[in-house]
Amino acid sequence: MKQFLAFVRKEFYHVLRDRRTLLILFGMPIAQILIFGFALTNEVKDSEILVVDYAKDNASQELLTKIGSSRYFNIRQAAFTHKEILGTFQKGKIKAVVVFPANFNGDLLHHNKAQIQIITDASDVNTANMITNYLSSIVMDYQNQINQNLEIPYRITPEVRMLYNPQLKGAHGFVPGVMALVLLLVSVMMTAISIVREKETGTMEILLVSPFKPVLVIFAKAFPYLALSLVNVVAILLLSVFVLDLPVKGSVALLFAESTLFIITCLALGIFISIKTDTQQIAMLISLMGMLLPTMMFSGFLFPIENMPVPLQIISNIVPSKWFYIIVKSIMIKGLGIASLWKETLILLGMTVFLLLVSLKSFKIRLQ
Amino acid sequence: MQDDKVIVCEKLTKRFGDFIATNEITFDVHKGEIFGFLGANGAGKTTAMRMLCGLSSPSSGKATIAGYDVYTQTEQIKKNIGYMSQKFSLYENLTVRENIEFFGGIYGLSDERIKSKTEELLQRLGLKTEANKLVASLPLGWKQKLSFSVAVLHEPKIVFLDEPTGGVDPVTRRQFWDMIYEAADSGITVFVTTHYMDEAEYCNRISIMVDGKMEVLDTPTNLKNSFHARSMDEVFYQLARGAKRGD
Numbered sequence: 001m002k003q004f005l006a007f008v009r010k011e012f013y014h015v016l017r018d019r020r021t022l023l024i025l026f027g028m029p030i031a032q033i034l035i036f037g038f039a040l041t042n043e044v045k046d047s048e049i050l051v052v053d054y055a056k057d058n059a060s061q062e063l064l065t066k067i068g069s070s071r072y073f074n075i076r077q078a079a080f081t082h083k084e085i086l087g088t089f090q091k092g093k094i095k096a097v098v099v100f101p102a103n104f105n106g107d108l109l110h111h112n113k114a115q116i117q118i119i120t121d122a123s124d125v126n127t128a129n130m131i132t133n134y135l136s137s138i139v140m141d142y143q144n145q146i147n148q149n150l151e152i153p154y155r156i157t158p159e160v161r162m163l164y165n166p167q168l169k170g171a172h173g174f175v176p177g178v179m180a181l182v183l184l185l186v187s188v189m190m191t192a193i194s195i196v197r198e199k200e201t202g203t204m205e206i207l208l209v210s211p212f213k214p215v216l217v218i219f220a221k222a223f224p225y226l227a228l229s230l231v232n233v234v235a236i237l238l239l240s241v242f243v244l245d246l247p248v249k250g251s252v253a254l255l256f257a258e259s260t261l262f263i264i265t266c267l268a269l270g271i272f273i274s275i276k277t278d279t280q281q282i283a284m285l286i287s288l289m290g291m292l293l294p295t296m297m298f299s300g301f302l303f304p305i306e307n308m309p310v311p312l313q314i315i316s317n318i319v320p321s322k323w324f325y326i327i328v329k330s331i332m333i334k335g336l337g338i339a340s341l342w343k344e345t346l347i348l349l350g351m352t353v354f355l356l357l358v359s360l361k362s363f364k365i366r367l368q
Numbered sequence: 369m370q371d372d373k374v375i376v377c378e379k380l381t382k383r384f385g386d387f388i389a390t391n392e393i394t395f396d397v398h399k400g401e402i403f404g405f406l407g408a409n410g411a412g413k414t415t416a417m418r419m420l421c422g423l424s425s426p427s428s429g430k431a432t433i434a435g436y437d438v439y440t441q442t443e444q445i446k447k448n449i450g451y452m453s454q455k456f457s458l459y460e461n462l463t464v465r466e467n468i469e470f471f472g473g474i475y476g477l478s479d480e481r482i483k484s485k486t487e488e489l490l491q492r493l494g495l496k497t498e499a500n501k502l503v504a505s506l507p508l509g510w511k512q513k514l515s516f517s518v519a520v521l522h523e524p525k526i527v528f529l530d531e532p533t534g535g536v537d538p539v540t541r542r543q544f545w546d547m548i549y550e551a552a553d554s555g556i557t558v559f560v561t562t563h564y565m566d567e568a569e570y571c572n573r574i575s576i577m578v579d580g581k582m583e584v585l586d587t588p589t590n591l592k593n594s595f596h597a598r599s600m601d602e603v604f605y606q607l608a609r610g611a612k613r614g615d
Contacts, residue, residue, distance in 0.1 A: 006473025010462065137507045202455030209421050209451040211443060211526075212474040 003212050013193065015224055019192065023040030029182040029232050033175070033239040045210035047095040047131060049073045050088060055104035059101075060115070063142050063156075067098070072134050089121045096120040096131045113155040120160070132160050175240045177301030178330035179259070180321040182236065183229050186294050187263050191225050191270030196283040199274075210296035218363065222267045229263045230256070240332075255328065258341075261348055262324040268355035269320075275362050294322040323348045372399040372506035375420065375559045380429035382415050389415040391580035392429065402548060402558045404568050407577030408608045411552070413561050414530070416577070421528055424445055434525040447475075450556075454531035456511055456538075458518065460504035463496055467503055468518060475522040508541030513547060520551055527551065529560040533567065541606050545570050565600040572576055576604060578611050 015021055049067065049260045053060050068075040078093070088094045099117040101107075107114035118135050120128040136158050147153045195218070198204040207217050233256065240246045248255060269291065296302055298316035305316050317321050323344045330336040330344075337347065375397035382390040390412040397403045408525035417422040420433055422442030431438045431523060434448040443578060458467045468489060490496050491576045493513055503511060518529050529548075533541045545567065552558050560571065568574050575585040584591060584607065588600055595603045 003474050003476055007471075010459065010466070010470045013462055013466060014459070048374075165424055201460075202453050202457050203459060205453050205455075206457045206471075207474070208423055208449060209446060210471075210474050211446040211476065235552065 004220055007212070007217070011194070011221060011224040015228065018113065025186055025190070025228055025232070026235070028185070029178065029236050032178045032182065032238065033236055034243070035241050040164075046071070047073055048074050048076060048128075049131075049135075050085070050097045052085070052097060052099045053077070054102040055100045056111050057103075057167055059105040059107035059108055059146075060100040062097075063100075063139065065115075066136065066142050067138050070134070070138060072131075085119060094121075095127060096135065098135065101288055108156070110152050112152055113157065115159050117156050117159045132158075136160075174301070175236065175244070175246055176325050176332060177299065178208045178297055179236050180262070180301065180325050181292070182232055183259065183263055183323050184266050184291055184321055185287075186229050186232060187266030188270040188273065188291045189284060190272040191222050191267050192277070192283040192287050193323055194225075195221050195271065195274035196277055196280050199278060200280060214363065216359065218271055218359075220279055222271060225267060225270075226260070226263055229266075230260065233259045238358060246332070248332050250337060251329035253333045254338055258324070258331070258345065258348075261345070261352060262320065262327075265320045265324075265348060265352040265355060268352055268359055272355060272359040272362070275359055299302045299325040300323055320348060320351050323351075373397065374399050374434050375403075376430075376432045377420075377558070378430040380419060380431050381427050382412075382419060382424065383427040388580050390419070390426075393577070394605040395575060395582060395585055396612055397557055398524075398568040399557055400552050400555050402552050402560065402571045403572030404481050404574040405559060405561045405577070406563075406568055406574055406604065408611055411608075411611065412578040413577055417528055417530060417559075417561065421449060421451060422579055437561075447522075448525045450522065450524040450527035452515050452527070452529050454534050456508075456515065458503050458511065458515055461502055463500050463502055464490070464506070464514065465499045467514070468521065471521055472520045477522060479590075485521055489521070491501065493517060507538055509543070512536055512540070512544060516544065520556060524556065526557040526559060529558065530567065531563065533562065533564065541567070551570040553588065565604055568600045568604075574600070576607050578607055583607050 015025070028307050051064060053064070057107060057226075064075060067073055085097050088097070097119045099119070101115060101117075104114050104116070116139065118132055119132050139156050139158050143156050195204075198207065204217075208214055237248060237252075237255075242247065270287070273283055273290075274284050277286060297314070298305065298319040299321040301321075302318075305313055305322070308316070325339050329350070330341055369440070370431065373396045375395075377395050379392040380390060381388065381392050389544045393416060407415070413611055415424070419426045419438060420431065422438060422445040424521055426438060436442075436444040436448070438445065459470070460506070462470065465486060468486045469482055472485060476500055477485065490499050493510075495510070498506065498510075503514070506514070516527075516529070516532065519529075533544055536544065541564070548558055548560070548570075560567075562568060571588065572587065572588050574591060575582050577583065585605075586594070591603050592598070595606055597603045597606065
């Protein structure tokens with residue numbers, strides 16, 4: 001144990017002294033989260049909103065003025081009808097359409113409730129969500145305003161339609177996606193490189209001649225990256241909660257447990273790569289091409305897997321990050337517990353055990 | 369077992385498929401001896417050394433290191449040997465002190481022992497002022513001396529040196545050999561490979577490997593006499609000229 005600790009301490013020295021490593025370790029996740037995050041908030045400002053007003057009465061005009069005075073929206077009056085809306089979306093400039101039905105004011109006065117329709121272009125899910133949320137809160141605000149002196153309240157219900165992507169697939173997908181990417185990069189690439197570096201410099205030989213057990217060498221090398229990856233998970237979650245306002249709906253403890261599992265999967269992969277390669281460059285190339293690219297393509301983070309041809313869908317199943325992505329998304333966004341995620345967890349666990357066994361086995365062969 | 373023999377090899381052989389890297393080598397090394405292990409590149413030195421260090425399992429033959437069997441007691445062997453390779457083998461981005469502490473740590477020395485050893489070593493090498501500098505900033509000669517000191521930090525019975533003086537200037541090499549003599553005087557057996565024939569003359573006994581076989585084994589003086597050679601260079605040349613394997 002004392003030997004192990006001496007080793008782990010040495011590994012931390014390595015990491016903390018190498019500025020480039022540190023930059024990748026902590027700069028990258030923060031940069032990625034912030035880039036994605038600000039891309040998100042900037043888009044909603046000054047969005048072009050098209051209004052189709054069949055009512056043209058007092059209430060609709062008042063509500064429109066309110067929407068127009070917000071800094072988020074610029075209003076364009078439409079001269080055409082409902083049916084032509086699709087065409088305007090295809091041109092891309094218009095982010096949402098607000099439709100007031102005929103007799104909007106009348107419905108409010110006589111039935112105490114009225115409807116408006118909000119149609120957004122949900123191919124860009126984050127923007128669509130943001131816009132409907134803002135519009136809905138403006139409508140709520142207006143409703144409270146006119147209800148101030150009334151005994152029977154008026155109700156305006158916005159009816160929301162998400163065009164192109166009604167189930168909002170990929171919503172807030174980037175935080176789980178970035179998490180998978182960052183953990184993968186840190187755990188696979190960094191571990192592989194740090195082990196191969198010892199081979200390159202010849203220190204691995206010295207370690208193997210020492211009474212320190214070879215298997216422990218590998219574990220001691222992987223351990224700091226497990227710790228640092230967990231720090232990264234904390235950083236990403238803090239950023240997503242406090243900077244991006246994306247709370248963790250499910251259990252944080254479960255999220256950490258699953259992340260730890262995924263990190264170990266990645267470490268096992270990194271160890272495997274490091275055993276099979278002899279130079280840092282090759283280790284890095286394999287990590288990037290073999291791990292990063294499949295994660296981008298097959299985890300569902302950037303491209304929906306459902307839309308892929310069947311062979312690619314099958315391939316996506318062997319990419320560990322796909323399962324991790326599903327797990328994180330379910331916990332963070334849908335608030336699901338282990339009861340609904342045991343299948344994905346089991347698959348990830350299976351992969352981890354398999355990879356660990358394979359790398360330990362090839363490590364032994366290598367020693368002969 | 370045998371009074372003061374720390375390395376006993378009998379027909380030690382390593383095959384990789386059809387290729388016989390080390391072919392039935394037989395020799396003994398005594399306690400405190402400086403044993404030169406010579407041979408051209410590809411003669412099988414490295415393979416033999418790996419077997420003796422417990423890194424690779426022999427195909428046949430017998431060998432004991434410090435009384436421990438190379439087949440079954442590799443763990444004990446590793447505790448009793450030190451090793452320094454031709455590649456510089458300390459961590460460049462750790463300080464001198466951290467390197468010493470790390471290697472002390474993985475050899476399982478106690479904290480007090482590491483502490484006293486570190487101070488003693490820094491004192492002896494005259495590295496007191498450099499103790500907290502990164503090893504990368506030291507000149508090569510110092511690095512090699514530090515490397516050697518680290519290899520014998522845990523007071524092993526045998527230390528294996530694989531071309532320890534490659535690329536080092538003659539003055540530093542001379543100093544390095546002083547350290548080797550010092551270690552041998554304190555009872556540590558030194559097993560050294562080298563390509564420098566002047567260094568070979570510093571050894572108590574020399575073996576020369578050709579094509580996986582150990583062709584000769586004797587003191588430098590006896591070897592020169594039996595080959596009618598004026599220097600070890602000539603002895604080596606006469607033997608190695610007949611080699612079929614090269615690199």
